[in-house]
Amino acid sequence: MLLKLRDPSLLKNLCLIDGQWQTADAGATLDVHNPATGELLAQVPKMGEVETRRAIDAAQQAFVLWKAKTADQRSAVLQQWFALLMQHQEDLAQIMTAEQGKPLAESRGEIAYAASYVQWFAEEARRVYGSTVPSPWGNKKIVVTKEAVGVCAAITPWNFPAAMITRKVAPALAAGCTIIVKPAQQTPLSALALAELAQRAGVPAGVFSVLTGSARAIGGVLTASPVVRKLTFTGSTEVGRVLAAQCAPTLKKMSLELGGNAPFIVFDDADLDAAVEGAMASKYRNTGQTCVCANRLLVQDGVYEAFMQKLKTAVQALKVGNGAEDGITQGPLIDDAAVEKVEELVGEALAKGAQVITGGKRSALGRSFYEPTILGNVQSGMRIAKEEVFGPVAPVFRFTSEQEAIRMANDTEFGLAAYFYARDVGRVWRVSEALEYGMVGINSGIISTAVAPFGGVKQSGLGREGGAAGIEEYVSTKYLCMGY
């Protein structure tokens, strides 16, 4: 075994269906590699249609008992899961860095962040309130209740292998739903370790299953099944559209957390040191592989040169390498295809007149390491202005007026996160309201927290995760009209 864990039983090579750890029926497996070293970490089951149907049947049966539990009982199980996640934070972080590549400090942070969703929704389980409405009739009462949606399916990405699962599974379980998760093929080990701890916490058989394997086969059955009443997905807009179409015949409730093209605007009145710190956190976290990463830096004329100088100094201080080693701040990209996409976008921008301020190519370390990069003189006609970079490249645009910045910021099909730095209070309100985004960071490059509603508008998706809104995605409203 390449990974030395305090609790080696967290490294699973089986899937959890109906409370049983299982191989694929045909015995097929998928390899899981360390993106920093190329080493084979593990082989996990390559499951398909038959195993997915089995998981749905188990989730349907388990739903009856799980939804009948009191909110307090479900909350207690989630509290126990939260405690176990934090108790095993170090092992879970080691697994995450090995399969995903992010620096260990970020992995430890993600485990705490993932656990915070479990804690938050353990608390929210007790607050799924209904209401009474003043009746238009003298002989009838109007009562509104909230009920668990039923069996849910979650399809999750590799960039946050733990948090993208807990922010779906925890509200589902809190509301009384059962859920089947298909994690990304690059990062199944974190998902399986989370399931192991959920089982230890007392989550009953069938309430939470994890299937690794063929995305199309598993996704096809989950989306076609009339038993599955909700799909929650985080990933690319392209796949989100496919899944939405597949869910259409059975009209499922859907949450889609899709791609972004976040503008990060620095106005002349910004605190420049704070803006650089925010840009570094927003752009280079997870080596630029988050859907809320600053994708375009828009900088006003008056501070352009000073901002670029400070940003360049900060970027050149980043340390690229194997995230398991001390002091590394930038891990590899997830795979070669990810680097090729970054190379294409940078190549096209340079061919059209952009300039490399720093970086601009693959790292000498080889594999999927890419140099932290800043591009200057970037223009709106370039692909990098329109597409999600998902890598450590900051394209910088220059603007003159507030109106121009708002127009440039909104000139995209996406609407997930936006950021701006300014101190004038009037400007802060004007710009906050004008940005067509689901989330806006004002003088803050980090916005993610379990207590706030996370989600986008336009082609960035539907629904919200976290906050009070997060559990609403897993309940249906029922209206009772009671004559007396």
Ligand SMILES: NC(=O)C1=CN([C@@H]2O[C@H](COP(=O)(O)OP(=O)(O)OC[C@H]3O[C@@H](n4cnc5c(N)ncnc54)[C@H](OP(=O)(O)O)[C@@H]3O)[C@@H](O)[C@H]2O)C=CC1
């Ligand atoms: N919003 C976000 O947070 C994310 C955005 N992205 C964006 O998407 C780009 C591509 O990344 P990629 O990993 O390919 O993202 P995908 O959207 O392809 O993958 C996300 C998840 O969807 C699954 N999936 C893919 N195709 C299907 C399908 N037909 N039916 C059911 N499930 C499916 C994947 O499974 P499997 O791994 O088995 O293929 C994975 O679990 C990135 O460069 C980035 O721009 C990517 C990840 C997260």
Ligand SMILES: O=C(O)CCCC(=O)O
């Ligand atoms: O990239 C994503 O898919 C979500 C960003 C993680 C977060 O900040 O919550």
